[in-house]
Amino acid sequence: MTKPLILVSNDDGITAPGLRVLVEIAKKIGRVIVVAPDGPQSGMGHAITVNQPLRVEQMDIFENAEAFQTTGTPVDCVKLAIDKLLITKPDLLLSGINHGNNSSINVIYSGTMSAAVEGAINGIPSIGFSLTDYSYHADFEPAVPYIEKIIHNLLQNPLPPNSLLNVNIPTTKNIKGIKVCRQANAKWEESFEERIDPYGRKYYWMIGNFVNIDNGEDTDVFALSQDYVSIVPTQYDLTDYKSISIVNNWNLNEK
Amino acid sequence: MTKPLILVSNDDGITAPGLRVLVEIAKKIGRVIVVAPDGPQSGMGHAITVNQPLRVEQMDIFENAEAFQTTGTPVDCVKLAIDKLLITKPDLLLSGINHGNNSSINVIYSGTMSAAVEGAINGIPSIGFSLTDYSYHADFEPAVPYIEKIIHNLLQNPLPPNSLLNVNIPTTKNIKGIKVCRQANAKWEESFEERIDPYGRKYYWMIGNFVNIDNGEDTDVFALSQDYVSIVPTQYDLTDYKSISIVNNWNLNEK
Numbered sequence: 001m002t003k004p005l006i007l008v009s010n011d012d013g014i015t016a017p018g019l020r021v022l023v024e025i026a027k028k029i030g031r032v033i034v035v036a037p038d039g040p041q042s043g044m045g046h047a048i049t050v051n052q053p054l055r056v057e058q059m060d061i062f063e064n065a066e067a068f069q070t071t072g073t074p075v076d077c078v079k080l081a082i083d084k085l086l087i088t089k090p091d092l093l094l095s096g097i098n099h100g101n102n103s104s105i106n107v108i109y110s111g112t113m114s115a116a117v118e119g120a121i122n123g124i125p126s127i128g129f130s131l132t133d134y135s136y137h138a139d140f141e142p143a144v145p146y147i148e149k150i151i152h153n154l155l156q157n158p159l160p161p162n163s164l165l166n167v168n169i170p171t172t173k174n175i176k177g178i179k180v181c182r183q184a185n186a187k188w189e190e191s192f193e194e195r196i197d198p199y200g201r202k203y204y205w206m207i208g209n210f211v212n213i214d215n216g217e218d219t220d221v222f223a224l225s226q227d228y229v230s231i232v233p234t235q236y237d238l239t240d241y242k243s244i245s246i247v248n249n250w251n252l253n254e255k
Numbered sequence: 256m257t258k259p260l261i262l263v264s265n266d267d268g269i270t271a272p273g274l275r276v277l278v279e280i281a282k283k284i285g286r287v288i289v290v291a292p293d294g295p296q297s298g299m300g301h302a303i304t305v306n307q308p309l310r311v312e313q314m315d316i317f318e319n320a321e322a323f324q325t326t327g328t329p330v331d332c333v334k335l336a337i338d339k340l341l342i343t344k345p346d347l348l349l350s351g352i353n354h355g356n357n358s359s360i361n362v363i364y365s366g367t368m369s370a371a372v373e374g375a376i377n378g379i380p381s382i383g384f385s386l387t388d389y390s391y392h393a394d395f396e397p398a399v400p401y402i403e404k405i406i407h408n409l410l411q412n413p414l415p416p417n418s419l420l421n422v423n424i425p426t427t428k429n430i431k432g433i434k435v436c437r438q439a440n441a442k443w444e445e446s447f448e449e450r451i452d453p454y455g456r457k458y459y460w461m462i463g464n465f466v467n468i469d470n471g472e473d474t475d476v477f478a479l480s481q482d483y484v485s486i487v488p489t490q491y492d493l494t495d496y497k498s499i500s501i502v503n504n505w506n507l508n509e510k
Contacts, residue, residue: 043303045300252408
């Protein structure tokens with residue numbers, strides 16, 4: 001049996017330690033190609049580069065894994081990989097390991113998760129992995145056996161089309177297990193810190209405060225708070241089906 | 256009764272003609288404040304600016320409407336408006352009118368729709384409007400009565416929390432009416448055009464081909480093809496609920 005072809009990407013950039021850990025895991029399972037941004041692209045969501053051209057450079061930074069850095073977003077990386085850098089469609093897309101939590105509402109701001117969503121749009125079994133520790137020096141070791149177990153399960157049990165996984169791993173040496181969850185309903189309450197530049201002009205730094213407004217014990221935020229790895233099966237149909245009949249009752253087609 | 260406070264944003268930038276049309280519509284309904292990017296931000300999805308500070312500048316470009324341009328993304332604009340530029344939470348957020356189609360999968364790449372999603376996250380009734388014409392000189396006039404009708408209906412009939420509207424308007428003088436739809440399952444098949452710069456180095460332009468793989472007659476793509484305005488009630492919980500039981504049957508917690 002041929003080993004699966006695994007595309008690895010992230011949003012922290014090609015030099016991020018979390019990417020390196022994921023590449024090592026992937027190499028035990030299949031042939032690996034890395035296509036990742038040339039610098040940090042956190043918070044890029046599902047952004048694509050439409051007004052600028054992109055550059056791609058082959059990098060010699062991983063043993064036994066081809067690697068390319070691009071000037072694009074995480075989603076650009078996946079598109080470039082599929083269209084230009086790979087001869088065949090990958091059997092698996094792994095994104096991460098993100099330095100920082102992508103549970104709950106973070107999924108829509110996350111470049112790491114958007115790379116995985118782009119994989120699913122292209123019919124590739126895809127997983128985004130995130131550790132709830134923003135530090136460059138985060139300890140990814142306790143996460144490794146859980147990541148391996150989830151990858152092996154996905155390879156053996158394909159998900160329905162359009163479905164992918166959002167996996168978040170708590171920062172603890174005593175992970176209790178894995179819980180399958182729904183996305184918690186939470187939000188970031190931003191405030192902007194106002195500063196004055198050396199030329200007397202105002203500028204603003206975004207500083208956010210994460211607010212969970214969801215008491216459900218079936219959410220990813222709850223599972224992580226209990227030291228479980230959370231898996232949220234994820235999809236990208238944003239239709240609010242329950243509101244279709246509500247809007248159908250409006251007076252939209254009367255003269 | 257006080258007139259509603261309406262926040263208007265977009266992703267084509269503060270000088271876009273589509274924004275100007277939406278501002279004129281909004282001024283007939285309420286007090287208007289515009290907070291929009293200082294240049295094109297198409298394809299930015301739900302990107303936020305985390306590694307750079309933001310600048311905001313008050314602009315004197317609309318009669319009877321305060322206006323601010325920012326160096327940020329559409330989502331940054333909404334966050335800045337709520338946190339720094341508005342004293343009270345707006346009663347309504349209108350995003351657009353986008354120069355170009357945001358039906359189907361485009362919703363996740365669209366800065367216009369992401370501004371509206373950010374409004375809904377913050378509990379503001381929100382609508383994103385798009386015209387299926389990418390031209391700067393697009394004719395927005397046939398769209399105006401439909402946009403007004405949809406806004407008036409939303410103000411009279413609040414949607415459930417977390418719900419917003421994605422409205423796309425076909426490019427025709429003979430719009431047949433309005434249909435409430437689901438998001439079509441479609442994708443962009445990208446290819447990248449390779450060029451050589453004056454220094455002999457390769458660079459790539461993304462060029463996409465929209466492929467609708469959904470034959471449903473209840474989709475936004477179908478409604479638009481029949482010259483109807485499409486409304487997709489939209490939400491931002493990406494959980495794939497039908498796959499939770501599937502993943503729960505995997506062997507994830509066995510030793």
